[in-house]
Amino acid sequence: MxxxxxxxxxxxxxxxxxxxxxxxxxxxxxxxxxxxxxxxxxxxxxxxxxxxxxxxxxxxxxxKIAKSSYPDVSRRPQVIIIGAGPAGLFAALTLIENGLRPVIIERGKDVKARKYDISLLNRGEKLNPDSNYCFGEGGAGTYSDGKLYTRASKRGDVSGVLRTLVEHGASEDILIDAHPHIGTDRLPGIIASMRRTITEAGGDFFFNRRVSALSISKGKIKGVTDHLGNEYQADSVILATGHSARDVYEMLVSYNLTLESKPFALGIRVEHPQQLIDKIQYRMDDRGEHIPAATYSLVTQAEGRGVFSFCMCPGGIIVPAATSEGETVVNGMSNSRRNSPFANSGIAVAIEPADWQQFNSAGAFAALELQRDLETRAWEAAGRSFKAPAQRMTDFLKNKVSSSLPECSYNPGLLSQPLHELLPAFVAHRLKIAFRDFDQKMKGFLTEEAVLTGFESRTSSPVRIPRDENTLCHPQLEGLFPCGEGAGYAGGIVSSAMDGQRCALVIAGRYKSKQAL
Ligand SMILES: Cc1cc2nc3c(=O)[nH]c(=O)nc-3n(C[C@H](O)[C@H](O)[C@H](O)COP(=O)(O)OP(=O)(O)OC[C@H]3O[C@@H](n4cnc5c(N)ncnc54)[C@H](O)[C@@H]3O)c2cc1C
Structure with missing residues (x-):
């Protein structure tokens, strides 16, 4: 119809x-x-x-949709899950469905307590390194736009993930919308409801516990220890710690486990007035109450590299997404009604091995060092504050510091800075090509009303934790299952959730075959 x-x-x-x-x-x-x-x-x-x-x-x-029932697993063998993001939570539900008891260890606070730290951060007052936009119950996807589309539909059951979200309080609209999203006002309630399902079935959660050591015997994992010295035992450990847990990568290296640098993407977050995007996309001045805030999805090739819009948030706000002081990172989110007067999106350039090799040596952390260097530069440029360095798009193209900046949704504030100089030259150059191209595709995209903020650097993990294709274990450590975005096997809420399910199913299969013996 x-x-x-x-x-x-x-x-x-x-x-x-x-x-x-x-x-x-x-x-x-x-x-x-x-x-x-x-x-x-x-x-x-x-x-x-x-x-x-x-x-x-x-x-x-x-x-009619049948509600899932979860068996009592309180006396069943336990599996440790490090990280309560989408990968960890969906792994936990799948373990329960298969008769195993998940024990989730999370460095951050529960989703409600986490809100307080996020508001301090938004006011530019304080950053808690264990509780922020990336860390805490629900993971990086909780205080986000909650977009639920994925290109990874062949890797798992997307509609199963969406149905689970509906069972835990998401609107049924997500089951039919071509581009479903939930919104940051609804996500915390859904995450809390998933936690209740897990604990009612006999699973366990430990918040404010940062895993800092592994227990290994004869090449097999036996458990983990948190930063307070508490020990947890299990023969299977799902490592789902997300793309920002740099200390976890370092911990793995301290056990001589191999990691690899991985291609990712770097760029800026651009913000336009939402009305302008509506006008370009819908060709109307006032979209009225029944038409949603317009979105866009842009991609081009600039001198052999992909440049693309990323995590576009119509009617959203730009947020500070760093995980420690001394670095500045931006990202975007919006509420379910997408009703702020701004439209923001990451615009990122694909980063490949040649880029980090010219910047640094070719070690496992070479790509991460390129990422960290840019974030540190942004922090210095912002006067070592939570403000973001910024520039009008038109000035960026002219290599000119902006004498004034347009109004922006980024709450800690902006500082006019030469982003064209702060970005690596190969990124800045390609962004300029892309902005001109995007303006051809969306007339009016290139405008002095558009402000660029720095930097969009946590697009995906710059590190891959290897795992065997069949067993999904790290090749050097039996029983350790690298999982989700931080391990390099997903990018986004749905694909991370599906990777969590996949790891859980492999673990369940191992227990079933042990029982059969
Ligand atoms: C602001 C923002 C907006 C986003 N918007 C969207 C969107 O609209 N749609 C979308 O698909 N994706 C979005 N993303 C990306 C999405 O959130 C991630 O792809 C997804 O959350 C990755 O899931 P994950 O479970 O692999 O890791 P994460 O969600 O990163 O979860 C990892 C968890 O591990 C915990 N952890 C880390 N280290 C330790 C440790 N040592 N011990 C114990 N716990 C630890 C962390 O605290 C965290 O809770 C957004 C991200 C951000 C930051």
Missing amino acids: KLNPPDAADPARWKHVAASLLGVPQGRIYHIKPLKRSIDARNKVVFRLKAEIFIGEHIPFSE
Whole structure:
């Protein structure tokens, strides 16, 4: 069905539209089951709804979503999960489904207490190195836009992940929207509900515990120790610590475990007035209440490298995403209504081995050092404060420091700085090519109203923790399962969740085959 925006927003109107499309009396349509909803702004803005229509029959019981039931695992063998991000939480639920008891150790606070540290950070007052936008219950995806699309659909059951989120409080809209998102106002409640499911089934959570050592015997993992000296024992440990736990990478190296530098991406976060993006994408001044804030997705090639928009947050805000003082990192988030007056997005250049090799030696941390160097430069440029260095897009192209900056959503504040000089030359140069190209694709994208903030450096992990393709264990340490974004096997909430499920299923398979022996 092609629906105008007010009709799309009102399921009661769908029957009317369906009846006239199908030429049946409206009273004969008992039920409409939406399957997919997308927005089409190529001409006049309309919604396209794919639905199953029940004419003269009720929806069969089997079509209704059955709620998952989780068995009591309190007396079952335990598996340690380090990190309560999407990878860790979904691994925990899958372990329970398969009769194993997850013990989750998380360096940060529970999702509610974490909010306090995030507000201090937003006010530019203090950064807690264990509780911030990346660390704490729910992981990096909690205080985010909660976009749930992934290109990794072949790697797992995307709809299963979405259904689990709905069971824990997300809107059913995410099951049908072409580009589903949850919003930062809703995510904490969903994460807390997932924790309740896990603890009610007999799983355990330990917050404010940073894993700092491994217990290893004869090449096999036997458990872990946290920074307070508490010991936890298990033969299987899922390491799902995210892309910002640099101390975890260092800990692994201290046990002579191999790590590898990995391609990632670096750039800036750009912010435009949302109204301008709406005007470009929808060709209208006022989108009204039924049309969502417009998004964009841009990609180009600049001198042999991909440059792309990343984690676009319509109606969102730019946030400070560093994990320790002495570095400045920006990222974006938005609430479920996406109703701030700003649109922000990362614009990042793909970083490949040749880039870090010219910058540094070719060790496991060479790519990470390139990332860290840029973050430190941004911190220095911001006067060693939580402000972000910034520049108008038009001035960036002219290599000119901005004499004034437009209003911006970044709460700790901006400081006008020459981003064109702070960025590595090969990144700045390609960004300039990309901005001109994006302006061809979206007329008006290149404008003095657009402000660039520095830097978008935590796009994905610059380190890979190797694992065997079949056993999913680190090749040098039996029982250690590197998992999720920090290990280099996912990028985003859904793909990390699916990687968590995958590791859990492999572990469950091992226990089942042991029992069969
Ligand atoms: C501001 C922001 C917005 C984002 N928006 C989106 C979005 O809209 N959509 C999307 O798909 N992705 C988004 N992302 C990316 C997404 O959050 C990540 O891809 C995803 O969370 C990775 O999941 P993970 O479980 O692998 O790791 P993480 O979510 O990073 O979780 C790792 C967890 O491990 C814990 N940990 C680290 N070290 C230790 C230790 N030594 N001991 C114990 N615990 C430890 C951390 O505290 C953390 O909770 C966003 C990220 C940020 C920062």
